[in-house]
Amino acid sequence: MEKTRILVTGGTGYIGSHTTVELINAGFDVVIIDNLSNSNIDSLDGIEAITGVRPAFVKGDCTDFATLEKLFADYPGIKGIINFAASKAVGESVEKPLLYYRNNLTTLINLLDLMPRFGVKGFVFSSSCTVYGEPDENPVTENTPTKKATSPYGNTKKISEDIIVDTVASGAPFRSIILRYFNPVGAHPSALIGELPNGVPQNLIPYLTQTAIGIRKELSVFGNDYPTPDGSCIRDFINVVDLAKAHVVAVRRLVEDKTLEPVEVFNLGTGNGVSVLELIDTFEKSTGVKVPHRIAPRRAGDIIQVWADPTRANEVLGWKAESTLADTMVSAWKWQQHLREKGIM
Numbered sequence: 001m002e003k004t005r006i007l008v009t010g011g012t013g014y015i016g017s018h019t020t021v022e023l024i025n026a027g028f029d030v031v032i033i034d035n036l037s038n039s040n041i042d043s044l045d046g047i048e049a050i051t052g053v054r055p056a057f058v059k060g061d062c063t064d065f066a067t068l069e070k071l072f073a074d075y076p077g078i079k080g081i082i083n084f085a086a087s088k089a090v091g092e093s094v095e096k097p098l099l100y101y102r103n104n105l106t107t108l109i110n111l112l113d114l115m116p117r118f119g120v121k122g123f124v125f126s127s128s129c130t131v132y133g134e135p136d137e138n139p140v141t142e143n144t145p146t147k148k149a150t151s152p153y154g155n156t157k158k159i160s161e162d163i164i165v166d167t168v169a170s171g172a173p174f175r176s177i178i179l180r181y182f183n184p185v186g187a188h189p190s191a192l193i194g195e196l197p198n199g200v201p202q203n204l205i206p207y208l209t210q211t212a213i214g215i216r217k218e219l220s221v222f223g224n225d226y227p228t229p230d231g232s233c234i235r236d237f238i239n240v241v242d243l244a245k246a247h248v249v250a251v252r253r254l255v256e257d258k259t260l261e262p263v264e265v266f267n268l269g270t271g272n273g274v275s276v277l278e279l280i281d282t283f284e285k286s287t288g289v290k291v292p293h294r295i296a297p298r299r300a301g302d303i304i305q306v307w308a309d310p311t312r313a314n315e316v317l318g319w320k321a322e323s324t325l326a327d328t329m330v331s332a333w334k335w336q337q338h339l340r341e342k343g344i345m
């Protein structure tokens, strides 16, 4: 039987590469487009080493309409798109809002615009728990009210969701699944693919693993005086391979016409809130490696606490986060060691 062809934009990136692996393992034919602005072509080697298959790759920018038009013509029969291609650094988005609005929104609009012409039936969108802001109650369900975004990056996620809903409501001949990720962490257990941080990491796990290996002197814990049990912020850390698997279920649901609504929204999280201090402790216990850290002032703009109620994804998609936090920390550490062995950092 012919394999179903899926376009993965941003497919050499962190979540894109893990999703490509799971798509190939599930029997899909994957075409990747990526401009390599925040990822490395070597991810293709990692994907091939894990799956035995090298996905088709187009180096290109999704903000360029003609590039995408050519891609759809060169790779006919694409049935679904998973859109990871986006800029994602919160701080940078405050400095360069237009870069974020241009990249993230133009990419989305170009893809939605081209889908009908090439008969693409389904669109999976990477959204974020950032749309909930600081929620009044935890855990958050998909019906928890969204709040005003606190950064241009977050606002691109909110606006993108609206653009998708409006486009599908206008009668466009396709459907969409919006996935709201909580905090994706860890790496493939093979340590052949993972997150490649650019410069000094802003996110907790890359900073933590770089500290553990000695690249950074110490990890700053941003605040221990929050109204939480241990005073540090609380997040829902979701294993990236678990997250990747949810995309396979979502895109299959779209191409097989199993969706119940034209646009479905799912939270992708574990359902467990874990504090920053608890996370450090889990890392140290599961890897046996100490992480020098100190309490630092609060970071401006941080949400105090947010974690998912993933019931809808569990019941409707039949998907559940399976990895333990300890295993996830071990995978993040193995990936950091792999980067060292390869001389990358």
Ligand code: WQD
Pocket (backbone or CB within 6 Å): 088, 089, 090, 128, 129, 130, 183, 202, 203, 204, 205, 207, 219, 220, 221, 222, 223, 233, 234, 235, 276, 299, 302
């Ligand atoms: C987690 C916790 C920090 C670094 C952001 C975006 C979100 C998503 C993921 C993606 C916070 C604390 C961090 C450090 C620390 N977008 N921390 N010391 O802020 O929850 O989410 O990234 O692409 O939309 O908002 O993730 O990893 O930056 O922080 O104490 O050196 O770790 O204060 O409480 P965040 P994070």
